[in-house]
Amino acid sequence: MSTLQPLSGWARWPRRTCNTAPLDPGRLADLSPQAGQGMIARGHGRSYGDIAMNPDLTLMGALRNRILSFDAASGELVAEAGLSIAEILQVFVPRGWFPAVTPGTKFVTMAGLIAVDAHGKNHHKVGSFGDHVLWFDLYCADGQTRRCSREQNIDLFNATIGGNGLTGHILTVCTQLLQIHSGWITQKTLQASDLDQAIEIFEAHHDATYSVAWIDCLAKGAARGRSLVFLGEHATPDALEGAKAERPFDIPARRNLRMPMDAPSWALNSYTLRAFNRLYYRVNSGKPETQLVDYDTYFYPLDAILEWNRMYGKGGFAQYQCAFPLSSSREALLKLLGAISDAGLGSFLAVLKRFGPGSPERPLSFPMEGYTLALDFQLSPEALTLMTEMDEITCQHGGRLYMAKDSRMSQATLEAGYADGVPIFRSLRDATGSRPLFQSLLSQRLNL
Amino acid sequence: MTPADRPALILGARSGIARGIAAALAKRGHPLMLAARRAGELDSDVSDLSIRYNCAVTAHEFDVLDLDGHAGFLDGLPATPSIIICAIGVLGDQNRDAGDAQATKLIVDSNYLAPCLFLEQAATRMAEPGGSIVAIGSVAGDRGRAKNYVYGSAKAGFATYMSGLRQKYADSDLHVMTVKPGFVRTAMTEGMDLPGPLTSDAEPFAERVVSAMEKGRQVYSDLRWRALMAVITHLPERIFMKTKF
Numbered sequence: 001m002s003t004l005q006p007l008s009g010w011a012r013w014p015r016r017t018c019n020t021a022p023l024d025p026g027r028l029a030d031l032s033p034q035a036g037q038g039m040i041a042r043g044h045g046r047s048y049g050d051i052a053m054n055p056d057l058t059l060m061g062a063l064r065n066r067i068l069s070f071d072a073a074s075g076e077l078v079a080e081a082g083l084s085i086a087e088i089l090q091v092f093v094p095r096g097w098f099p100a101v102t103p104g105t106k107f108v109t110m111a112g113l114i115a116v117d118a119h120g121k122n123h124h125k126v127g128s129f130g131d132h133v134l135w136f137d138l139y140c141a142d143g144q145t146r147r148c149s150r151e152q153n154i155d156l157f158n159a160t161i162g163g164n165g166l167t168g169h170i171l172t173v174c175t176q177l178l179q180i181h182s183g184w185i186t187q188k189t190l191q192a193s194d195l196d197q198a199i200e201i202f203e204a205h206h207d208a209t210y211s212v213a214w215i216d217c218l219a220k221g222a223a224r225g226r227s228l229v230f231l232g233e234h235a236t237p238d239a240l241e242g243a244k245a246e247r248p249f250d251i252p253a254r255r256n257l258r259m260p261m262d263a264p265s266w267a268l269n270s271y272t273l274r275a276f277n278r279l280y281y282r283v284n285s286g287k288p289e290t291q292l293v294d295y296d297t298y299f300y301p302l303d304a305i306l307e308w309n310r311m312y313g314k315g316g317f318a319q320y321q322c323a324f325p326l327s328s329s330r331e332a333l334l335k336l337l338g339a340i341s342d343a344g345l346g347s348f349l350a351v352l353k354r355f356g357p358g359s360p361e362r363p364l365s366f367p368m369e370g371y372t373l374a375l376d377f378q379l380s381p382e383a384l385t386l387m388t389e390m391d392e393i394t395c396q397h398g399g400r401l402y403m404a405k406d407s408r409m410s411q412a413t414l415e416a417g418y419a420d421g422v423p424i425f426r427s428l429r430d431a432t433g434s435r436p437l438f439q440s441l442l443s444q445r446l447n448l
Numbered sequence: 449m450t451p452a453d454r455p456a457l458i459l460g461a462r463s464g465i466a467r468g469i470a471a472a473l474a475k476r477g478h479p480l481m482l483a484a485r486r487a488g489e490l491d492s493d494v495s496d497l498s499i500r501y502n503c504a505v506t507a508h509e510f511d512v513l514d515l516d517g518h519a520g521f522l523d524g525l526p527a528t529p530s531i532i533i534c535a536i537g538v539l540g541d542q543n544r545d546a547g548d549a550q551a552t553k554l555i556v557d558s559n560y561l562a563p564c565l566f567l568e569q570a571a572t573r574m575a576e577p578g579g580s581i582v583a584i585g586s587v588a589g590d591r592g593r594a595k596n597y598v599y600g601s602a603k604a605g606f607a608t609y610m611s612g613l614r615q616k617y618a619d620s621d622l623h624v625m626t627v628k629p630g631f632v633r634t635a636m637t638e639g640m641d642l643p644g645p646l647t648s649d650a651e652p653f654a655e656r657v658v659s660a661m662e663k664g665r666q667v668y669s670d671l672r673w674r675a676l677m678a679v680i681t682h683l684p685e686r687i688f689m690k691t692k693f
């Protein structure tokens with residue numbers, strides 16, 4: 001049985017009525033997606049654009065979230081692929097284990113993290129989520145379910161990590177958790193008065209376990225690229241005092257707020273954005289350099305405001321995330337920041353991060369050694385024009401865009417950014433018969 | 449007695465509502481016995497609940513329609529349950545079932561006859577040590593509607609039976625609670641177009657059911673449904689029959 005329901009990504013645009021059904025392995029054989037339209041699996045829908053939706057058939061996988069086994073000696077966790085990071089944290093932090101890689105929200109499924117090969121604040125040290133996946137079971141176009149790992153079905157394993165759900169449905173996942181000794185993070189905040197300084201700080205702190213910068217995308221002139229770099233380490237019990245040391249995994253429960261309504265469209269403009277960015281810089285640079293924060297506050301600050309995506313009004317928004325090779329990062333970033341502040345468009349939170357080496361064996365995996373920039377734009381004709389301009393800068397500098405955040409790039413931009421990977425991915429899709437069967441609005445738009 | 453000394457038996461453990469109740473009980477530390485048809489397929493639920501909540505969970509083959517098997521089933525359990533949750537139910541298809549003896553019998557047997565016989569027997573064993581029986585009926589049993597009166601009338605019978613059982617054991621330590629869900633998102637309601645404000649997800653609903661059980665309530669249903677059904681059940685028949693509800 002299937003249900004019609006309106007779906008969109010986290011950015012709330014585009015929005016389409018989709019035919020949905022539960023992702024139920026026992027019933028996959030009975031599904032008959034309309035010829036030529038295919039189907040796509042979906043997790044918690046925390047990707048931003050049209051990557052996890054297909055109006056003809058979208059299979060909802062987040063309810064398949066059972067934990068199947070856990071090895072308390074090694075930290076190997078086997079679970080149905082809809083298990084979320086939030087659930088992993090809830091169950092395993094008290095036992096001293098943490099996801100090896102986590103994005104900036106915990107409301108994501110393991111399948112979703114594999115499908116976009118998600119990165120965390122520790123990418124420069126440990127790579128992306130796919131690097132910590134030991135194996136998964138994949139329902140393939142021929143109706144067979146295959147175990148994929150670094151030893152078996154290797155091509156499928158590599159293409160599925162970052163494969164946007166287009167190689168098949170991920171059913172079961174085995175992932176390696178990271179051992180921790182408390183639920184606290186020692187956070188260090190460093191100020192950078194311009195882009196060069198921000199880059200210098202990242203390069204000088206390559207040893208930090210976690211690093212990420214908030215960047216003021218509207219600052220002009222000498223302050224262009226002004227940033228706050230946040231470094232983090234899992235705190236060891238000797239860094240804790242009192243009750244925290246006694247119960248190192250107990251962290252304060254957070255009171256969540258909910259965005260009560262869509263913000264009116266006039267609320268966001270270049271004045272309010274500039275003012276917010278200035279204030280954010282001032283407040284945070286006034287804080288002590290080193291602070292102890294719980295993992296929830298450190299990794300998931302935005303999760304505290306449920307439905308914060310309504311802040312951009314009911315027209316939705318678009319997120320732009322690009323990555324550049326190390327050699328061209330500085331020049332590309334300066335040009336992008338110039339274009340953004342000239343346009344006076346931008347977001348509350350723009351994020352800059354140093355990536356470690358990418359994974360060239362995975363055709364569509366996003367990270368590459370160098371820098372990545374992510375920011376949001378409220379949707380408007382001006383923002384769309386700006387983003388097209390940014391695409392050109394990105395392509396000219398050997399960069400690429402993150403498909404998990406995209407809703408609008410052109411096929412040419414994709415093919416330029418993933419020049420080696422796209423042909424390999426397409427031929428694997430053809431060879432396995434997955435091209436007609438597994439499709440999303442994104443794969444149709446980009447002819448993947 | 450701590451929850452660890454009060455094992456819970458869950459009948460129809462694969463049901464969406466039962467899964468939620470199992471989690472809510474495990475969270476509190478009750479050992480669980482999951483009972484369902486094709487119990488072999490409950491492996492993943494057993495591992496999930498036992499790993500998540502660090503509690504003992506076992507799976508047991510059980511078909512409530514096997515009336516002669518009830519006593520043997522209860523005897524064969526690893527422990528005498530201190531809590532029984534009955535989430536068994538068959539909705540059927542009103543249009544197809546009405547007037548069909550075979551189909552109507554299946555609905556009546558599954559929702560009324562067999563669960564009542566099972567719980568009657570379980571109650572006699574639990575009366576002495578005491579405990580709770582939580583049985584899931586439905587608001588569909590509160591008033592016969594064209595849409596689902598085969599199922600609804602069976603649930604009505606079930607609710608009346610539970611009310612009798614409750615009174616019979618009123619002076620004992622056995623607590624009998626009837627749950628009347630409105631709409632809960634589960635396999636039973638999959639594909640139905642449910643009204644948002646009157647629909648609940650299984651997990652929060654289950655949490656409310658378990659806390660009502662702990663408070664010793666007699667009948668539990670969600671506030672909005674209680675309000676709605678208070679009106680529906682009081683409408684004179686000649687008016688009700690004209691409504692589309």
Ligand SMILES: Cc1cc2nc3c(=O)[nH]c(=O)nc-3n(C[C@H](O)[C@H](O)[C@H](O)COP(=O)(O)OP(=O)(O)OC[C@H]3O[C@@H](n4cnc5c(N)ncnc54)[C@H](O)[C@@H]3O)c2cc1C
Pocket residue numbers: 010023040041042043044045046047048051052061081102103104105107108109110111112113115116117118119120163164165166168169170171302404440
């Ligand atoms: C506030 C916020 C912060 C974020 N921060 C980061 C970050 O720091 N780093 C980062 O990398 N990403 C980040 N993201 C993006 C997010 O991590 C990814 O979009 C992730 O894929 C979302 O997981 P999901 O379960 O919601 O998947 P969905 O959005 O539902 O789906 C994403 C992809 O996974 C596929 N998929 C889902 N289930 C299956 C399945 N069972 N089998 C096969 N394919 C499947 C879908 O087809 C789709 O291609 C952030 C998102 C938000 C909203």
Ligand SMILES: NC(=O)c1ccc[n+]([C@@H]2O[C@H](COP(=O)([O-])OP(=O)(O)OC[C@H]3O[C@@H](n4cnc5c(N)ncnc54)[C@H](OP(=O)(O)O)[C@@H]3O)[C@@H](O)[C@H]2O)c1
Pocket residue numbers: 459460461462463464465466484485486510511512513534535536537538539558584585586587588628629630631632633634635636637
């Ligand atoms: N969901 C709602 O909106 C709603 C509303 C009102 C009342 N209810 C009631 O809530 C209870 C739970 O339902 P649900 O929504 O969770 O639906 P469900 O998932 O369909 O659960 C019904 C369960 O009953 C079991 N069952 C049926 N016949 C059985 C038999 N002969 N022996 C053993 N088990 C049997 C089924 O087991 P199998 O897996 O083996 O088929 C299934 O697990 C039911 O009593 C239902 O009537 C639900």
